[in-house]
Amino acid sequence: MGKKVFGVDIGGTTVKMGLFTAEGELLDKWEITTRKEDNGAHILPDIAASIKERMDKEGLTFGDVEGLGISVPGPVDDEGVVHKCVNLGWGQFDIDEEMKKHIDLPVFAGNDANAAALGEAWRGGGKGCINVVVVTLGTGVGGGIIVNGKILSGSHGSGGEIGHIHMNDNETEQCGCGKCGCLEQYASATGIARLAKRKLDADDRPSSMRDARSLNAKVVFDAAKAGDELAIEVTEEFGEILGKGLANVADVINPELFVIGGGVSKAGQIVIDLIKKNYKKYVFHGSRGTDFALATLGNDAGIYGSAKLVLDGVKNS
């Protein structure tokens, strides 16, 4: 029997946990509640207890387990120190040292967005590639950059902040970050709804989007797929800006592949097609061969990536 690995993804509501083979096969997954009371003091002991229980059930000894990867919703530095997780009530501490008090396994901690990107690159949409940019189109636009199979975390943990690339000098509304004209103001779920609202306000043509109870990215893409003229124009605008932004990312990184995930990507191939068409217009010829794929792991990306942190023996990626 080969060694096993645990991948743990701590979220604000639940802790997702997975048991993997060392080859990255997910054998089983489960969740426990994230107990946030007492400044999140129960979270690590709860995880340890759940893992020990699972080890007993599977008949695993500590020697059978390679280690435990944990992704946390906050910055983790190169020494494995969690700096602050507002969502969990956590302050600053060494997660490896702390976890060791509860379970005798090597611990490898990382930031959740980076771990999810690593998971997608490893076993999801990017499987088989070692130079991958994972783009998450959710409420915001997140990025995770994998170079030679490793997360590019940057000198202050701010690598892959591609949602805040400056795209538009003429933007007057502010991004959440305080700047104006960031990529995520156009390419996130929120950004697409904003583009649609602008379009509807400025245009008298009929559109099914006008009847939507709540104008969101799904409404826009569904309308575009059904042939709604205004919705098509909105999605074209989305594709133009995102394609151009990712072309600029490729000119810097030259990845093999972009993996597109997050809620917006649920619209499917139309998202890839829109990005690709515009990407090719703007990218330098050296990156014209870069491909695009949809993310495939959904909410499991974090546990896969956490398991990979262990296998890479890389703390704090």
Add this chain to the structure above:
Amino acid sequence: MGKKVFGVDIGGTTVKMGLFTAEGELLDKWEITTRKEDNGAHILPDIAASIKERMDKEGLTFGDVEGLGISVPGPVDDEGVVHKCVNLGWGQFDIDEEMKKHIDLPVFAGNDANAAALGEAWRGGGKGCINVVVVTLGTGVGGGIIVNGKILSGSHGSGGEIGHIHMNDNETEQCGCGKCGCLEQYASATGIARLAKRKLDADDRPSSMRDARSLNAKVVFDAAKAGDELAIEVTEEFGEILGKGLANVADVINPELFVIGGGVSKAGQIVIDLIKKNYKKYVFHGSRGTDFALATLGNDAGIYGSAKLVLDGVKNS
């Protein structure tokens, strides 16, 4: 006596060569002519002969030498295969294998732009930093990205092509690459001269730039330093576009430091000040702490970088 390393930088006219300690101290440097006749067949034998001559002179045996790093003006892949060097008349071949026929030393080959960036990051303006972006403002705009001390060469050797980041939707003139609105159309020496010419054509105000025999980047920066109003506006435009472009690069890479080199950087601190002012306006807060420095190695960057290729034991970066 510690081991020695040779760093060799093959250019279209001369081959620069350096003898280094394993700590990166340049002990001596010299040049030989690049003989391009017979499809460049003499270049590698000439290098081997020159190194053997130097080893004799210094009393070095093959055992005293760690290896030989060679940077070439063309793409080099992960197997150390040179794909084409038009300037040298070279087709495709394995430079390591070929060089072994002439000298019994481990050979590590890399692309010249990347090697120069590695040299600057290692022993030049970026000394002491491991996450550095080297920006070369010459005839074009070149880039070399160093992540954790290693060159980011990208999946097809096109990492760091920051001169071709798209910056301007309204540009009508074409860049050398065929696109319109690339960073190098504004931030290279050629680009600055172009901005100045545009300004002079569109503006009636007097300017010392109008008297220049040839309008180039040096003329523009000298005039700006002397208080010439139009020249100041041109340099501001240069700084605005370059600062914004590098902010986007930082949002992706999050480097500790940008090192600014190439002919334009000879204008000195004014270049750094112009970039920095605008960079701070556009960059995501996670990279606001990134610093800027001027390159210091000049034409020696390539031999330093080639020597570093050997020390890293990294072929084909």
